[in-house]
Amino acid sequence: MQATNLLILILVMAAIAYLIGRGRALSVAQPLGGIRHLHSLPYYYGMRAAIWCFIPSISLLILWVTLDENVITALLLADIPAEIKPATESDQNLLFNQLENIISGAISVERVTPAIAAAAERLEGLRQTGYWLMLAVICSAGALGGIWGWLKISPRLRARQQVEKVFVAFLIICASVAILTTVGIVFSVIFESVRFFNKVPVADFAFGLEWSPQTAIRSDQVGSSGAFGAVPLFVGTMMVSAIAMLVAVPVGLMSAIYLTEYAKPRVRALAKPMLEILAGIPTVVYGFFAALTVAPYLRDLGANIGLQVSSESALAAGLVMGVMIIPFVSSLADDVITAVPRAMYDGSLALGATQSETIIRVVFPAALPGIVGGVLLAVSRAVGETMIVVMAAGLAAKLTANPLDSLTTVTVQIVTLLVGDQEFDSPKTLAAFALGLMLFLVTLCLNVIALRVVKKYREQYD
Amino acid sequence: MTSIMTEANQGLLDRIPQQPVPEDLAEDYATTGYPFTRDAKMKMRNVNVFYGEKQAIYNVSMDISKKEVLAMIGPSGCGKSTFLRSLNRMNDTVEGCRVEGDFSLDSDNIYDPKMDVIELRARVGMVFQKPNPFPKSIYDNVAYGPKLLGVYNHRSELDELITVSLQRAGLWDEVKDRLHQPGTGLSGGQQQRLCIARCIAVSPEVILMDEPCSALDPIATARIEELIGELAENYTIAIVTHSMQQAARVSNRTAYFHLGKLIEINDTNKVFTAPEHELTEAYITGRFG
Numbered sequence: 001m002q003a004t005n006l007l008i009l010i011l012v013m014a015a016i017a018y019l020i021g022r023g024r025a026l027s028v029a030q031p032l033g034g035i036r037h038l039h040s041l042p043y044y045y046g047m048r049a050a051i052w053c054f055i056p057s058i059s060l061l062i063l064w065v066t067l068d069e070n071v072i073t074a075l076l077l078a079d080i081p082a083e084i085k086p087a088t089e090s091d092q093n094l095l096f097n098q099l100e101n102i103i104s105g106a107i108s109v110e111r112v113t114p115a116i117a118a119a120a121e122r123l124e125g126l127r128q129t130g131y132w133l134m135l136a137v138i139c140s141a142g143a144l145g146g147i148w149g150w151l152k153i154s155p156r157l158r159a160r161q162q163v164e165k166v167f168v169a170f171l172i173i174c175a176s177v178a179i180l181t182t183v184g185i186v187f188s189v190i191f192e193s194v195r196f197f198n199k200v201p202v203a204d205f206a207f208g209l210e211w212s213p214q215t216a217i218r219s220d221q222v223g224s225s226g227a228f229g230a231v232p233l234f235v236g237t238m239m240v241s242a243i244a245m246l247v248a249v250p251v252g253l254m255s256a257i258y259l260t261e262y263a264k265p266r267v268r269a270l271a272k273p274m275l276e277i278l279a280g281i282p283t284v285v286y287g288f289f290a291a292l293t294v295a296p297y298l299r300d301l302g303a304n305i306g307l308q309v310s311s312e313s314a315l316a317a318g319l320v321m322g323v324m325i326i327p328f329v330s331s332l333a334d335d336v337i338t339a340v341p342r343a344m345y346d347g348s349l350a351l352g353a354t355q356s357e358t359i360i361r362v363v364f365p366a367a368l369p370g371i372v373g374g375v376l377l378a379v380s381r382a383v384g385e386t387m388i389v390v391m392a393a394g395l396a397a398k399l400t401a402n403p404l405d406s407l408t409t410v411t412v413q414i415v416t417l418l419v420g421d422q423e424f425d426s427p428k429t430l431a432a433f434a435l436g437l438m439l440f441l442v443t444l445c446l447n448v449i450a451l452r453v454v455k456k457y458r459e460q461y462d
Numbered sequence: 463m464t465s466i467m468t469e470a471n472q473g474l475l476d477r478i479p480q481q482p483v484p485e486d487l488a489e490d491y492a493t494t495g496y497p498f499t500r501d502a503k504m505k506m507r508n509v510n511v512f513y514g515e516k517q518a519i520y521n522v523s524m525d526i527s528k529k530e531v532l533a534m535i536g537p538s539g540c541g542k543s544t545f546l547r548s549l550n551r552m553n554d555t556v557e558g559c560r561v562e563g564d565f566s567l568d569s570d571n572i573y574d575p576k577m578d579v580i581e582l583r584a585r586v587g588m589v590f591q592k593p594n595p596f597p598k599s600i601y602d603n604v605a606y607g608p609k610l611l612g613v614y615n616h617r618s619e620l621d622e623l624i625t626v627s628l629q630r631a632g633l634w635d636e637v638k639d640r641l642h643q644p645g646t647g648l649s650g651g652q653q654q655r656l657c658i659a660r661c662i663a664v665s666p667e668v669i670l671m672d673e674p675c676s677a678l679d680p681i682a683t684a685r686i687e688e689l690i691g692e693l694a695e696n697y698t699i700a701i702v703t704h705s706m707q708q709a710a711r712v713s714n715r716t717a718y719f720h721l722g723k724l725i726e727i728n729d730t731n732k733v734f735t736a737p738e739h740e741l742t743e744a745y746i747t748g749r750f751g
């Protein structure tokens with residue numbers, strides 16, 4: 001709240017700096033005979049002044065917001081009366097909660113000891129002082145910066161280049177936020193996985209054929225030894241993804257070929273948005289469609305023809321996931337097919353080839369690397385897909401090659417490991433990180449290969 | 463067989479007088495010169511081509527004689543490519559393109575609904591402005607057409623056909639050791655000759671070329687021009703070009719198009735030395751184009 005006020009204050013100061021900076025640039029230019037005697041347009045001088053005002057004060061604000069609470073806590077604890085001095089960290093949290101409540105009025109001052117009441121008062125006092133101090137510091141930083149920016153304005157000042165540099169720096173900061181987040185996530189997953197592998201050997205995890213992550217939470221519990229063999233999960237993931245690709249690749253590819261090569265413009269105008277709607281359906285909707293419609297249907301169908309189909313089956317999940325991925329495959333295929341140069345197509349027709357011969361013999365081989373890349377990207381989506389398999393594939397980690405049976409996937413297990421109350425450093429919870437890491441590595445490899453393939457293919461025609 | 467080209471060069475082709483142009487067009491437009499020949503391979507009469515509402519070709523009538531090289535010149539956008547592409551119905555693949563008029567190849571009506579477009583395109587081959595080899599080996603590029611048409615019984619016949627086609631296209635010596643390397647790895651001029659070989663391999667009767675040298679350097683261009691001269695002994699060739707020197711070097715007759723109309727068609731010599739129409743003269747003397 002207080003920080004928001006200060007932020008607004010800073011913005012107002014920057015706006016003022018802009019106006020006076022620009023005004024000064026104009027008045028400097030006047031005796032010289034107009035703005036064409038300035039190095040840059042007047043608003044660049046204004047922006048430069050605003051930047052000089054904004055950056056020092058905003059940096060101070062950020063610094064304050066991050067350090068404020070720590071400093072105040074330390075100050076308060078430094079001279080707190082011995083009788084209420086917290087011994088442990090949780091005591092300290094408790095104390096501060098209490099003080100907080102007193103300040104906000106939730107607990108009345110009469111009901112606490114005078115020492116605590118005094119501490120609450122002191123805390124509020126410190127905060128007030130801190131706030132006013134900060135206000136003063138930020139205002140003067142902003143004002144000094146603004147004045148500096150204003151003073152330096154002269155016709156030869158290269159304001160335009162300087163503003164450009166700041167702009168580039170800003171872009172770099174934004175880009176690094178995205179990159180650093182990714183790196184951060186990867187490292188946290190790696191660290192937690194390492195903790196997991198300290199408790200469970202890597203070989204057991206990577207080659208173990210049994211998965212039952214129920215470890216004993218209480219020492220008197222029986223029958224929960226915990227086995228962390230991830231093979232059944234990866235087999236499950238592979239099975240479901242394979243079924244999904246069997247649906248998505250042919251259907252997606254054929255529909256892309258139809259839409260790009262054969263469909264009349266009116267059909268295309270209708271069909272493409274429809275496909276895109278398919279891509280826009282939330283996966284949770286696909287999930288209950290799979291669990292409530294497709295799976296029971298498959299079970300009944302199986303019963304009619306004498307096949308044992310479990311009511312949660314890899315087949316149901318895979319089929320529905322395939323449908324989900326169709327638009328993804330078809331739009332990628334669409335892109336690579338239309339990227340095949342028209343000249344290639346004409347060349348084949350001019351030799352007396354029919355349209356389908358042209359597609360099969362020229363367009364398709366030419367587009368193949370791109371299509372392979374697209375399919376790999378689709379596989380990595382299938383591998384990472386969670387909602388449909390959670391709802392339709394089952395939870396039991398069975399090592400089976402029967403698509404009619406229920407099985408479970410890596411993503412499903414990550415969900416079940418983390419749902420509910422968990423001890424944070426039990427192997428069971430940490431296993432989720434290890435699974436996540438494996439999944440991440442698999443999709444990373446797929447994506448890298450896919451992108452390389454697609455890129456190579458692009459180069460061929462550019 | 464041997465002499466038609468030389469005769470044409472001497473201006474000795476038998477010609478019939480020009481057909482009357484419909485009256486409403488006659489005022490502002492009439493073809494000058496000799497559009498019709500006695501020994502016609504292809505006959506086009508009253509051709510109009512439209513892209514949607516927009517008309518690109520206006521009432522063009524002309525013949526292409528057997529084993530002649532016909533050059534088509536004219537300012538950019540005047541409809542040369544459009545006209546050329548209507549000769550083997552490549553315009554069918556262009557959305558919104560409509561072709562009117564009578565076209566015949568020997569005695570066959572090209573736009574007859576019963577006409578097999580596939581067969582037509584094998585008889586009237588086409589070489590494009592930009593070399594467009596398929597991303598396949600040199601061998602497979604040339605074998606593409608014959609394999610589709612199934613014109614051979616044995617592998618050895620196919621090999622023979624490919625050798626002959628590459629020889630005729632003047633490419634054999636350069637690629638005979640690397641037949642199974644990708645055609646896209648050749649130089650631009652070699653690629654264009656590969657496309658010509660690919661076209662010859664299906665034994666077309668007519669070869670249409672749309673600015674075949676515009677993406678090539680002068681040496682590769684000279685090589686192709688030489689090749690056109692050799693091919694003219696066996697094939698009827700229509701070539702669109704922006705280079706008047708090229709038209710003068712390779713063709714027997716030259717057609718000048720202007721804003722979708724066929725303004726003048728005459729002996730190449732005549733067009734370049736004594737054009738009959740003022741627009742032709744303006745163009746060849748470089749006053750516009």
Ligand SMILES: Nc1ncnc2c1ncn2[C@@H]1O[C@H](COP(=O)(O)OP(=O)(O)OP(=O)(O)O)[C@@H](O)[C@H]1O
Nearest residue numbers: 513516518536537538539540541542543544545556
């Ligand atoms: N696919 C198309 N759709 C609509 N209009 C077209 C299309 N192709 C060509 N045109 C138009 O038809 C006219 C003739 O074009 P064409 O390509 O035949 O000219 P050109 O003589 O070959 O020109 P250039 O020498 O530049 O190749 C032009 O006005 C062009 O804009």
Ligand SMILES: [Mg+2]
Nearest residue numbers: 542543544672
């Ligand atoms: Mg053209």
